[in-house]
Amino acid sequence: MSTAVQAVEAEHVSARYAQRVNPQWVRLLRLLEMDVRYERCVGAELFTSDGRRIVDFLSGYCVHNVGHNHPDVVEALRRELARCGPAMIQTHVADLAGELAERLCARAGGRLSKAFFASSGSEGVEAAIKFARAHTRRNGILAAEHAFHGLTCGALSLMSDEFWREGFGPLLPETKTIPFGSLGSLERELKGKQFAAFIVEPIQSEAGVRVPDADYLRNAESLCRRYGTLFVLDEVQTGMYRTGTFLAAHQFGVEPDMVVLAKALSGGLVPVGAVLMSDEVCDSVYSSLPRAFVHTSTFSENSLAMRAGLATLEVLEREALGQRATDTGKYLHEQLTAALREFEMVKEVRGLGLLMGIEFQAPKQIRLRIPYEAFGAIHGGMFGQILVMRLFRDFGFLTQVCGNNFMVLKVAPPLVVEQAQMDAFVAAVRSVVELANSPGAFWSEALGLARRAFRS
Ligand SMILES: Cc1ncc(COP(=O)(O)O)c(C=O)c1O
Secondary structure (H helix, E strand, C coil): CCCCCCCCCHHHHHHHHHHCCHHHHHHHHHHHHCCCCCCEEEEEEEECCCCCCCEECHHHHHHCCCEECHHHHHHHHHHHCCCCCCCCCCCCCCHHHHHHHHHHHHHCCCCCEEEEEEHHHHHHHHHHHHHHHHCCCCEEEEECCCCCCCCCCCCCCCCCCCCHHHHCCCCCCCCEEEEECCHHHHHHHCCCCCEEEEEEECCECCCCCEECCCCCCHHHHHHHCCCCCCCECCCCCCCCCCCCCCCCCHCCCCCCCEEECCCCHHHCCCCCEEEEHHHHHHHCCCCHHCCCCCCCCCCCCHHHHHHHHHHHHHHHHCHHHHHHHHHHHHHHHHHHHHHHHCCEEEEEEECCHHHHHHHEEECCCCHHHHHHHHHHHHHCHHHHHHHHHHHHHHHEEEEEEEECEEEEEEECCCCCCCCHHHHHHHHHHHHHHHHHHCCHHHHHHHHHHHHHHHHH
């Protein structure tokens, strides 16, 4: 197909999407020069219809741990479809669900011995809220400020950032957020014995890849036990070996009562989520024969999702991607730190395994501070979006800033990322930061972006 025809087709796809799905999304992608057509996605690489090769350093927010379209997961799904098995009968025992639950619980360990399957992270968080209430007979749910737990009403009730809540009316009552990392605030709230659960990400991803002090989670767990509150970890981003171990919980030495998994669980190919929990929590929901189906969902346990989960686990372990996340994460952290050390606008490179963030800060030099503040006044995300845009357009790297902290660039490539790809990424980030450090081109780009945003 000629380039001109491809361009017309690409335009048509976006125009139809804008007309029938979400025009503002298309507008935003165009502003950022990221409205491209991906034709083929393999491992950490994405190939576009106009012949570009993009290296993915976002992984769909930690979905693609095994890489895009891993051949073994694709093959397992193909076979599952070909066998014409019971995909969604609903009134049967789903054979693959038991097997996947067994494997997940074996890897999670501790108190986690049962699983409830869902189709997204938000749905998993909703289930955790209901199960905690049923188990404790309390209504309150406590969470940490700036967390991201999902955008359904219950999950959203646990998120403090007004951007996500505004316009959506009253959310769940008896929900509260406290500063992440503050044991004092946690104990003050738990003392009243009103809270069914404290739901927390072991590393706050969208809040800016915030890694807690080594003993925060252990102490939080003890406080929860003392006051009869369930200790629930949202490992939707951190789980499935993203930080090096199967769960981030394993690195912090905690034994949660429930863990929510999703995203990478099905190799990035089928929607799936899972809530792992103790026998006691499970029994308090499915407590009698009439309550055998009191919490369920149509697509939960569907055979494609379960098959994808089993195949993904096998790939993660056969290819030792946890160890690889630890080793490559250490390498990438060292390289980024060394490459960015001299720039005053880079505050810190931090993270665990291959979940990393580069935090930027306002420049001190007056020649940089003036444009920085001017563009910040237009939109707080402007600086980060120029970084993202330049990395994408000029260097072929897909990244994003954190959803609740625009000053942190998220670095989370598929766990199969190769050293040459990491080296090229480090060089690209350095070039873009160097550019931001000189008042010319970077800031005139920001001006162009601001103009386009207001014109269109
Ligand atoms: C930590 C965390 N929890 C829950 C969710 C919600 O997951 P989903 O988008 O699959 O509903 C997300 C989504 O980004 C997340 O990052």
